Amino acid sequence: MYSVNYHRAVSVADAAKLLKNGDAKLLSGGMTLIPAMKTRLAAPSDLVDVSRLKDLQGIKVSGKTVTIGAATTHYDVSADDKLRKACPALAHMASLIGDPAVRYKGTIGGSIANNDPAADYPAALLALGATIITNKREIAADKFFKGLFETALKEGEIITAVSFTAPAKAAYEKFRNPASRYAIVGVFVTKGKDGVRAAVTGAGEDGVFRSREIEAALAKAFDASALGGIKVPAKGLMSDIHASADYRANLIAVMAKRAVAAANA
Amino acid sequence: MSDVSLTVNGKRVSGSVEDRTLLVHFLRENLGLTGTHVGCDTSQCGTCVVHVDGRAVKSCTMLAAQASGSTIVTIEGLANGAELHPVQAAFKEHHGLQCGFCTPGMIMAATDMIARHPQGLDEATVRAELDGNICRCTGYHNIVKAILAASQAMSKGAKGKAKQAA
Numbered sequence: 001m002y003s004v005n006y007h008r009a010v011s012v013a014d015a016a017k018l019l020k021n022g023d024a025k026l027l028s029g030g031m032t033l034i035p036a037m038k039t040r041l042a043a044p045s046d047l048v049d050v051s052r053l054k055d056l057q058g059i060k061v062s063g064k065t066v067t068i069g070a071a072t073t074h075y076d077v078s079a080d081d082k083l084r085k086a087c088p089a090l091a092h093m094a095s096l097i098g099d100p101a102v103r104y105k106g107t108i109g110g111s112i113a114n115n116d117p118a119a120d121y122p123a124a125l126l127a128l129g130a131t132i133i134t135n136k137r138e139i140a141a142d143k144f145f146k147g148l149f150e151t152a153l154k155e156g157e158i159i160t161a162v163s164f165t166a167p168a169k170a171a172y173e174k175f176r177n178p179a180s181r182y183a184i185v186g187v188f189v190t191k192g193k194d195g196v197r198a199a200v201t202g203a204g205e206d207g208v209f210r211s212r213e214i215e216a217a218l219a220k221a222f223d224a225s226a227l228g229g230i231k232v233p234a235k236g237l238m239s240d241i242h243a244s245a246d247y248r249a250n251l252i253a254v255m256a257k258r259a260v261a262a263a264n265a
Numbered sequence: 266m267s268d269v270s271l272t273v274n275g276k277r278v279s280g281s282v283e284d285r286t287l288l289v290h291f292l293r294e295n296l297g298l299t300g301t302h303v304g305c306d307t308s309q310c311g312t313c314v315v316h317v318d319g320r321a322v323k324s325c326t327m328l329a330a331q332a333s334g335s336t337i338v339t340i341e342g343l344a345n346g347a348e349l350h351p352v353q354a355a356f357k358e359h360h361g362l363q364c365g366f367c368t369p370g371m372i373m374a375a376t377d378m379i380a381r382h383p384q385g386l387d388e389a390t391v392r393a394e395l396d397g398n399i400c401r402c403t404g405y406h407n408i409v410k411a412i413l414a415a416s417q418a419m420s421k422g423a424k425g426k427a428k429q430a431a
Contacts, residue, residue: 006267006284006330027331034326035308037285047284049331075320099397101311101374104320105327181396 001037005046012055012135012158019156021046026158028071028110031102056109056160061086064166070109070159074098077108089170089263093124093188096174098181109159112144115151115207117238118182122208124172126199127188130164147206167192169222171262173255174202177242184243185251187214189259191222198256203237203248214256223264224257267330273298274342282329289313291329292339300340300369304399311398314370315339321377323397340369343376352376352415361411363402374398375412379419386416 006027009015018024022045027033029051036042050056056071061082068077077083078095097103097111097120111121112132125132125141132139135158144152153159167190174186183202190197198214201207213233217226232252237245267286270279273296280295292298292315304312306325313325316338343350349357352375362368378394379386386394391409400408 001285001287003283004285006328008330008333030326030328030331031308034328038306047328051331099311100378100394101314101321101323101397102308104322 002040002043004037004044006049007046008049009053012050012053012160015048015050015053015158016135016156018046018048019158021048024048026050026110026113028107028113029073029105030110031098031106032110032114032116050158051107059083061166065163066090066166067161067163068108069161071107072109074103074106074108074111075100078103087128087164087166087170089172089188089190090124090128093120093172096120096172108162112162113151113153113159115145115147115149116182117148117204117207118177118184118186118202119208120172120174120183120186120201123183123186123188123199123201125162125164126208126210127170127190127197128164128167129190129192129194129197130162132159133161133163134159142210145208150207165192169263171259173258173262175251175255185248185255187211187252187255187259189214189218189256189263191218191263195219196222198259200252203252205236205238209236211252211256214252218256218260222260224261227253227257227260230256267333269329269333271332271334272336274338280329284328284330286329287325288315288317288327288329288332288337289324291332292324292337298339298341302366302369304366304370309397309399310367310370311374312367312370314373314398316373316377321374338373340373343372350376351418352379352412355411355415355418356408359407359411359414361404361408363400363404367398367400367402371395371398371400371408375415378412379416382416383420385420386413388413 007018024046025044027047027049056069058069059080060067074094074097084091130141132144169191172188174183185203186201188199196218198211232249234245234249237248239245302312304310308326315324318335391412
């Protein structure tokens with residue numbers, strides 16, 4: 001790791017100020033950033049640690065509205081009783097990220113700010129039609145995820161929370177790479193008052209996306225049988241040593257069927 | 266440079282380190298606590314697992330400065346004098362090791378796992394929970410056996426210090 005200056009922010013406003021130092025980066029759980037710095041893929045001049053800020057912690061459920069602080073860990077999302085009642089699919093999804101030690105440190109805000117094309121949270125937030133709240137504005141998930149490791153966040157902007165309306169039905173299924181445990185394909189489906197949404201991670205050349213084919217079929221009937229003969233186009237999907245685009249296209253249909261079956265169970 | 270002050274295995278310690286110093290290196294090199302190992306150095310193998318404020322995390326993926334102010338338990342802090350912690354005793358009894366390199370991390374992960382499952386553990390849960398701890402001797406069979414035995418012993422009242430810490 002190259003030399004770096006560590007700062008522990010005392011408030012969101014303080015973090016925004018500290019971010020003006022050189023080529024500063026926010027540090028939350030550090031489960032991606034620190035390994036990237038160790039391999040010198042990332043070399044920020046300064047780190048601004050926001051992981052202990054009380055304003056960024058915790059989960060609130062009020063009626064159907066769920067708000068999760070940006071520095072809430074995957075473990076805390078997976079183990080929260082209120083969330084497990086309001087949106088069990090999201091709590092379950094959080095329990096599938098990384099391994100137990102990683103889930104104790106990694107945070108929802110860090111995951112979506114990084115927008116890894118195989119991360120789980122981007123699919124969940126896109127399918128939930130969530131709102132990403134920053135220190136400057138609110139951004140709809142549909143406008144937030146821009147491409148590989150790219151988001152709508154501007155220089156100096158800090159995610160403080162995410163918020164969504166718990167859908168009537170939801171589930172997430174992923175096919176993991178057996179070594180890295182990242183999704184080769186993950187599909188998060190929801191059925192809420194605004195209809196059906198299906199978001200896919202691990203597969204798109206431009207990162208997370210909504211599958212119009214899956215959504216159109218499920219809008220007719222929210223049942224695995226509605227996806228019986230579905231063909232998901234391989235265009236725009238990744239091909240790598242783990243899976244070809246055609247294989248991923250097929251896996252999207254398979255994971256979507258399993259997710260719908262789980263959502264209806 | 267960062268001034269780091271921690272409580273490690275019940276003792277207050279402090280030091281001045283480069284900001285980029287990883288927690289595992291602070292423990293091993295500044296404090297001489299070499300029971301915590303560095304295996305893969307890429308957050309995957311779990312030989313560096315320690316408890317930070319009661320949670321089992323990978324100390325190779327955390328800066329010492331990030332941990333400042335926290336309470337840490339390492340493998341050296343589990344036993345009560347000459348009396349092994351129930352998880353250590355179970356690893357000894359069931360020979361839950363071959364070369365022993367992964368053992369400190371396995372034991373620190375296991376104490377956390379047992380604390381999170383007070384209702385008890387089954388084999389499938391133990392294997393799933395060991396997702397982030399790799400034994401390159403592939404000696405999982407006896408590791409799983411040891412964790413199941415320790416979980417049972419601890420539910421019968423043999424509580425270790427780590428159970429309270431976790």
